[in-house]
Amino acid sequence: MNKITKRLLTTISESTSPMHCVEESKRQLDAAGYKELVLSEEWQLELGKGYYIDLYDSSFMAFRINRDFKLGQGFRFAHAHTDSPALRIKGNPEIVDGEYKKLNVEVYGGPILNTWFDRPLSIAGKVAVKSDDVFAPTIKLVDFKRPVITIPNLAIHLNRSVNSGVEINNQVDLLPLLGMSGEEMDTVTFMDALAKEAGVKKEDILDYELGIYCFEEGVMVGLNNEFVSAPRIDNISSVQACITALVNGTRAEGIDVIGCFDHEEVGSRSKKGADSHLLGMLLEKIYRTLGGSKMQYDNALLKSNCLSVDVAHALHPNKKEKSDITNKVYLNKGVAVKIASSQSYASDTAMVGMVVGICEKMNIPYQKFYNRSDVKGGSTLGAIVNAILPIPTQDIGIPLLAMHSSRETMGVKDQEYLESLLTAYFSL
Numbered sequence: 001m002n003k004i005t006k007r008l009l010t011t012i013s014e015s016t017s018p019m020h021c022v023e024e025s026k027r028q029l030d031a032a033g034y035k036e037l038v039l040s041e042e043w044q045l046e047l048g049k050g051y052y053i054d055l056y057d058s059s060f061m062a063f064r065i066n067r068d069f070k071l072g073q074g075f076r077f078a079h080a081h082t083d084s085p086a087l088r089i090k091g092n093p094e095i096v097d098g099e100y101k102k103l104n105v106e107v108y109g110g111p112i113l114n115t116w117f118d119r120p121l122s123i124a125g126k127v128a129v130k131s132d133d134v135f136a137p138t139i140k141l142v143d144f145k146r147p148v149i150t151i152p153n154l155a156i157h158l159n160r161s162v163n164s165g166v167e168i169n170n171q172v173d174l175l176p177l178l179g180m181s182g183e184e185m186d187t188v189t190f191m192d193a194l195a196k197e198a199g200v201k202k203e204d205i206l207d208y209e210l211g212i213y214c215f216e217e218g219v220m221v222g223l224n225n226e227f228v229s230a231p232r233i234d235n236i237s238s239v240q241a242c243i244t245a246l247v248n249g250t251r252a253e254g255i256d257v258i259g260c261f262d263h264e265e266v267g268s269r270s271k272k273g274a275d276s277h278l279l280g281m282l283l284e285k286i287y288r289t290l291g292g293s294k295m296q297y298d299n300a301l302l303k304s305n306c307l308s309v310d311v312a313h314a315l316h317p318n319k320k321e322k323s324d325i326t327n328k329v330y331l332n333k334g335v336a337v338k339i340a341s342s343q344s345y346a347s348d349t350a351m352v353g354m355v356v357g358i359c360e361k362m363n364i365p366y367q368k369f370y371n372r373s374d375v376k377g378g379s380t381l382g383a384i385v386n387a388i389l390p391i392p393t394q395d396i397g398i399p400l401l402a403m404h405s406s407r408e409t410m411g412v413k414d415q416e417y418l419e420s421l422l423t424a425y426f427s428l
Contacts, residue, residue: 001220004416005228009218011240012230016124016143016213018058018082018262021236023141025243025260026052029062032247043289050246053282057126057139058082058262059272061282062243068252071292074303075283077257077391078245078422079274079381080238080310081264084231085109085404087116087174087212089123094178094190101178103149103190105212106170109265113168115406116214120147121176125210127198137206140198147215148193149176176212214406226332226412233408235264237398238309241418249426255286256426264310264381274381280389305354306393307425308346308382309418312336312369314399314411327370329399331411334365335418338380338395346382351394355421362424364417367399378403396421 001009011028015021026036034050037043045051045065052062059082087105095102107113124143131138151174156162168174178190194210195202218230242258249256263273271278287297314331315323323329329336337355338345352368359366371377382395398414 001225002412002416004419005220005412007244008237008240008415009228009230012218012232012236015082015232015236015239016122017126017141017211019126019141019209020124020143021082021239021260022054022058022060025060025062025239026054028243029247034062034064034247043285045286045289055278056262056272059260059278061257061259061279062246063255063257063286064246064249065286065290066252066254066256069254069290071287071290071296072300072303073254074300074305075255075257075391076251076426077259077283077304077306078242078309078425079259079261079279079306079385080242081235081262081274081381082239082260083109083262083265084234084236085111085265087111087176089125089208089210089212091207095175096181099181101181101190102175103178105174105176107174108211110404112402112405113170113174115402116174116212117151117153119150119406120215121149121151121212122147122215123149123210124213125208127194127200127208127210128206129198129200130204130206140200142194142197142210144193144197149178149212151176216407220412221409228410228412228415229407230410231407233398233400233410234311234403235309237311237410237415237418241415241422242309244419245422245426248423251427257283257286261381268381268384275384275388277388279385283389301389301391304391305351306346306382306385306389306391307355307422308380308385308393308395309397309422310380310382310395311397311400311403311408311410312338313371313377313403314401316401322372322375324370324372327368329367329369331399331401331409332413333399333411334367335359335396335414335421336367336369336399338369338397340371340377343383344377344379345395346380346386346393347395348392351392354392355394355396358424358428359421361428362420364420364424366417366421369399
């Protein structure tokens, strides 16, 4: 296993929730010498230094003021998202149903639901705990780090039409099995277990934000280990590529920025999502701290550009007809440059030309991705951010099979191609 794949799988393993993704990202940035800033405080910034800001636990932004920066120079920006489609645990979740204990959950985003059945599943997220200040509860991250629940399928003998396609009722069919009722262990409730994991008293827990995640580790597959099968490739692969590129970038002028946002899978409309004023506020705060005026900041934006980094659909080996008839994207054949005249992907000819130009200059394989004309594809952060910050933006990403499954498949070479492209973007 090469070091790029090993690093990606480690990051995926650590990023069991958006909050844990931010913690792992901060660990990598700390190791690279980046300094943490507090969102609500005044900043002191130096040329040649790197910084990051934790944005409400599950989003973050990092940037470097390059050593030859002067007022008037713009930003190079790349962004991704920290969340993945999954199941989330509701409040008052424990259900005692005869001899069984189950959990009440809801669907987050658009997962392929049948891929969550019969897998070892665990739980991770954050807990709000009583503190001396009622306006500032203590936040604790938790990760059970072991398989504690599963969602059992109904046997084919009891559901003969299962292989013909059966509708899944989110409230009935997706309740995870937590344990047995009526046994000695019945005295331990879910809230008892959560309090133990958080290291707090059960009565001090005020609320929680907990997701269910696939406990199985990522692995390499294929006769020649040419693929990676793992949970949460969408979009931890992009987060890792952004961090690696920012840290390894060598550009002397301007300001280089990455932003990784929560809530992309549910529309991004939150204080820490991409569809907020947070990003523009932070970019302006950087420029103002460096002595720039509002006019200089606005002018700098107009000299900036952005790469929106999210996964793309690879041609499926058993469903080739689902791909565009002349633009076919394969695993291990390069970064997908995503284009849609509907602007569901942020794109324009000049930005496509810029990305293709970088790839050809640096000998990085690339592919152009279009949806079939009779298929509505997904959307990304690119179009959202592009409407808030009117700067040239291009959507790119690694090709992926089984997007939004509990386990997805990518080409082992494509992470290297993506990291090389982004590093060049922050270097040339």
